[in-house]
Amino acid sequence: MRLPGLILGVWLLMALAGNLPTLEPHLVSLPDIFDRPSSTHWLGTDELGRPVLDRLLAGASVSLLVALTTVTLSALVGIAIGLVAGYFGGMVDRVISRVIEVFLAFPGMLLAIAMAAMIGPGIDNVIIALAVMGWVGYARLVRVQVLSLRQRDHVLAATALGRTDLAIMIRHLLPLVMAPVWVEASFGIAGAVVAEAGLSFLGLGIQPPDASWGGMIRDGVRYLLVAPHLVLAPGVALFLVVLAANLFGDGLRDRLDVTSHNTR
Amino acid sequence: MHRLAEQLLDTLIVLFGVSTLVFLLLVLIPGDPVDVVLGESAQAADREAMRAALGLDRPLLERWGLFYADLARGDLGDSLVRRQPVGELIMQRLPATLQLAGAAFVLVLLVALPLGLLAAHRRGHWLDRLAQGFALLGVSIPNFWLGPLLVLLFSVQLGWTPVSGNLEPGSLVLPAITLGLSMAAITTRMVRSSLLEVEAQPFLRTARCKGLSEGKVLLRHSLPNAMLPVITVLGLQLGSLLAGAVITEVVFAWPGIGSLLVDAIRQRDYPVVQGVVLFIALSYVLANRLTDLLAGWLDPRIRGAA
Numbered sequence: 214m215r216l217p218g219l220i221l222g223v224w225l226l227m228a229l230a231g232n233l234p235t236l237e238p239h240l241v242s243l244p245d246i247f248d249r250p251s252s253t254h255w256l257g258t259d260e261l262g263r264p265v266l267d268r269l270l271a272g273a274s275v276s277l278l279v280a281l282t283t284v285t286l287s288a289l290v291g292i293a294i295g296l297v298a299g300y301f302g303g304m305v306d307r308v309i310s311r312v313i314e315v316f317l318a319f320p321g322m323l324l325a326i327a328m329a330a331m332i333g334p335g336i337d338n339v340i341i342a343l344a345v346m347g348w349v350g351y352a353r354l355v356r357v358q359v360l361s362l363r364q365r366d367h368v369l370a371a372t373a374l375g376r377t378d379l380a381i382m383i384r385h386l387l388p389l390v391m392a393p394v395w396v397e398a399s400f401g402i403a404g405a406v407v408a409e410a411g412l413s414f415l416g417l418g419i420q421p422p423d424a425s426w427g428g429m430i431r432d433g434v435r436y437l438l439v440a441p442h443l444v445l446a447p448g449v450a451l452f453l454v455v456l457a458a459n460l461f462g463d464g465l466r467d468r469l470d471v472t473s474h475n476t477r
Numbered sequence: 478m479h480r481l482a483e484q485l486l487d488t489l490i491v492l493f494g495v496s497t498l499v500f501l502l503l504v505l506i507p508g509d510p511v512d513v514v515l516g517e518s519a520q521a522a523d524r525e526a527m528r529a530a531l532g533l534d535r536p537l538l539e540r541w542g543l544f545y546a547d548l549a550r551g552d553l554g555d556s557l558v559r560r561q562p563v564g565e566l567i568m569q570r571l572p573a574t575l576q577l578a579g580a581a582f583v584l585v586l587l588v589a590l591p592l593g594l595l596a597a598h599r600r601g602h603w604l605d606r607l608a609q610g611f612a613l614l615g616v617s618i619p620n621f622w623l624g625p626l627l628v629l630l631f632s633v634q635l636g637w638t639p640v641s642g643n644l645e646p647g648s649l650v651l652p653a654i655t656l657g658l659s660m661a662a663i664t665t666r667m668v669r670s671s672l673l674e675v676e677a678q679p680f681l682r683t684a685r686c687k688g689l690s691e692g693k694v695l696l697r698h699s700l701p702n703a704m705l706p707v708i709t710v711l712g713l714q715l716g717s718l719l720a721g722a723v724i725t726e727v728v729f730a731w732p733g734i735g736s737l738l739v740d741a742i743r744q745r746d747y748p749v750v751q752g753v754v755l756f757i758a759l760s761y762v763l764a765n766r767l768t769d770l771l772a773g774w775l776d777p778r779i780r781g782a783a
Contacts, residue, residue: 315494318762320720324498327754330742331505407619411724414621415739427621434625434728441629448622456617 214464220457224273227450231274238263238271238424247440257442260432265446268424272447275425276454279340280405284398286344291351292394296382298352299359309356316349325408329417339418343408350397358390392469399462403455410451426451488766495762499755500544503747504537514557514745530557531747553752558744563752567734574733577725578718580649581657585714588661593668593707600673608665615662620721624655624728648729656725660714667710671703678702705776712768716761723757 230236242262250257256265298309316324328342362368363386371381412418413427421428426447433443506513511527519527525534532540547554553563596608631651632640639645675681676699684698719734726735734753741749 311490311494314491315498318491318495318765319498319758320717320761323720323723323754323757323761326723326738326742327499327502327750328505330750331502331747332507403617410619411621415724415727415742417742430622430625437625437629438633444622444625444629448619448626451622452618455619456613459613459617 214461214468217457217460217464220453221461224277224454224457227270227273228277229274231270231272233270236267236270238267239422240264240267247436249440250442256446257440259429259440259443260436265429265443268429269426269446269450271424272426272429273450275336275419275423276406276409276451279336279343279409280402282340283343283347283405283409284401286340287347287401288351288394288398290344291348291353292355292387292390294348295352295355295390296359296386299356300363300378300382300386302360302363306356306360309352313349313352313356316346317353319346321346321404322408322411325412326415326417329412334412334417334420336419339409339412342412343405346408347401347405350401351394354393354397355390358393359386362386362389396462396466396469399458399465403458403462406451406454406458484766484770488762491762492759495758496545496548496755497541499751499758500541502754503751506747510747514747527557530555548755553755554748556741556746556749558741558746558749563749566737566749567753567756570732570734570737573731574719574722574726574735576649577652577656577722577731577733578715580653581660581718582715584653584657585661585664585711588657589664589668592661593665594672596665596669597672597676605669608669612662612666615658615665618658620655620659621724621728623658624651624725627651627654652725652729652731655728656718656721659721660718663714664707664710667707668703671706672699675699675703705772708775709768709772712764712771715768716764719757719760 240263242258245254245258245262246260248254248258248262254264254266256269258264259268294309294313298306298313325342325346328345329338332338332341359382368381368385371385376384409418410425410427410430413425414431415427416431419425419428421432429447430444430451433440433447436443503510510531511519511524511533515523515527528534532543535543551564553567555562556566559566592608592611596605599605628640628651631637637647638650639648681694681698684694689697722731722733723735723738725731726733727739730736734756738750738753738757740746741753
């Protein structure tokens with residue numbers, strides 16, 4: 214897990230650097246159009262002469278922000294819903310299970326595309342669209358586990374002692390279900406990064422002139438013949454981050470000994 | 478029979494839920510969709526016509542009922558931009574998408590089955606590590622990056638394949654690889670792990686003790702048992718091929734329902750967006766359910782439990 218950790222660390226640093234005031238991701242410089250990588254422009258320039266490195270860093274910051282907020286939001290909503298369904302059971306569980314089933318029956322990316330198409334582009338809407346697609350995985354995981362933990366002695370004891378439902382869910386059940394949630398979240402980071410880039414690639418995510426890796430690939434594809442570095446730079450970054458997050462999830466799963474994992 | 482009826486009812490409920498979700502998507506449009514489509518300066522008469530065309534002049538519940546009444550007749554509404562029924566548009570574009578998805582699926586079978594078999598057979602060998610590396614790469618390369626990379630390598634550098642479109646022979650190759658790679662990766666992993674799981678079963682030892690050749694053990698005992706989870710994964714993936722085709726079609730300007738969807742989104746042609754999303758989602762549900770049925774039919778353990 215050392216290499217994936219390193220790559221994710223570099224991503225974090227790039228994202229922090231993406232907010233430096235000295236960066237000029239929007240600086241149009243027509244004499245410098247399509248510069249190959251050089252000592253002045255480490256990763257070259259794009260079709261408007263903007264420095265690719267600066268845009269890559271700004272894009273890192275967007276992807277990290279979207280990934281972290283999406284995963285946090287999805288996990289919070291999913292955990293809460295899963296806890297409620299598993300703990301209360303009965304009619305509540307049956308209704309929630311149906312809803313979970315419907316969302317699972319929807320191809321995830323299609324739902325995100327449809328949501329983004331309806332509510333419009335922009336970073337906030339991307340996060341909403343991705344969370345609508347993401348919560349269901351956590352809800353399912355937590356629900357199944359809580360169902361099996363509900364009759365454990367410590368939970369029965371807490372009930373007998375008159376602890377409130379909320380306290381039992383949070384203090385006595387939640388800590389026991391977190392291991393697979395962390396694994397899911399780790400794969401969720403990979404999924405959110407790809408999905409944000411995919412939406413931006415389709416023009417449904419981050420809007421120009423703001424930089425995003427998906428948007429850079431989309432713009433770069435038009436100039437594939439003249440300036441392949443426009444597609445290569447954001448693509449390599451994207452690929453490494455996704456690979457690292459997947460590897461990290463695999464490592465975490467082995468370490469926490471979680472057997473099943475959501476392949477979606 | 479009882480179990481079949483239960484599954485059918487279950488499928489109907491999910492189909493109902495999925496289509497309601499798609500219906501509700503239209504409600505999410507912020508502000509007045511008529512303004513969004515026509516612009517604020519449109520004539521009052523045009524606005525009313527558009528309002529009626531979208532059914533916005535009726536209360537939500539009634540629109541919901543109408544949505545199902547239309548759906549039951551196979552009517553997905555009319556395109557705002559192309560003045561054509563949405564169902565007709567989908568049918569025009571569907572063959573191209575099916576061709577792409579079919580080619581990707583064949584590719585998956587051609588790559589994943591032998592590779593997974595080889596990896597399981599040579600566990601720990603460099604071939605196994607190669608297969609595992611391929612599986613990891615495959616799931617981590619986003620298809621909207623893989624597509625341009627393949628174009629750069631095979632069309633631009635080597636000149637072997639056309640850059641985009643579906644008119645020339647050979648134009649199917651790169652889109653099929655782009656669409657199929659991640660599925661091939663997941664399936665390879667599945668074939669490998671499921672063969673290894675079967676390998677640990679006592680009945681294989683029995684078969685070998687009977688003196689069966691390795692080839693017969695593989696064909697008669699290993700493969701049939703290992704294929705069930707693989708078929709389930711393949712079925713799940715079959716449905717997601719249609720969804721995955723959206724991005725791949727945009728990358729290669731492939732004239733299927735995916736690019737129809739993205740064009741419609743750009744033109745704010747909401748009935749087309751809704752229709753295509755509904756079509757893909759329903760196909761996905763049906764593909765999954767049919768896979769469940771097939772797996773149940775193939776597995777005597779599940780079949781016996783009916």
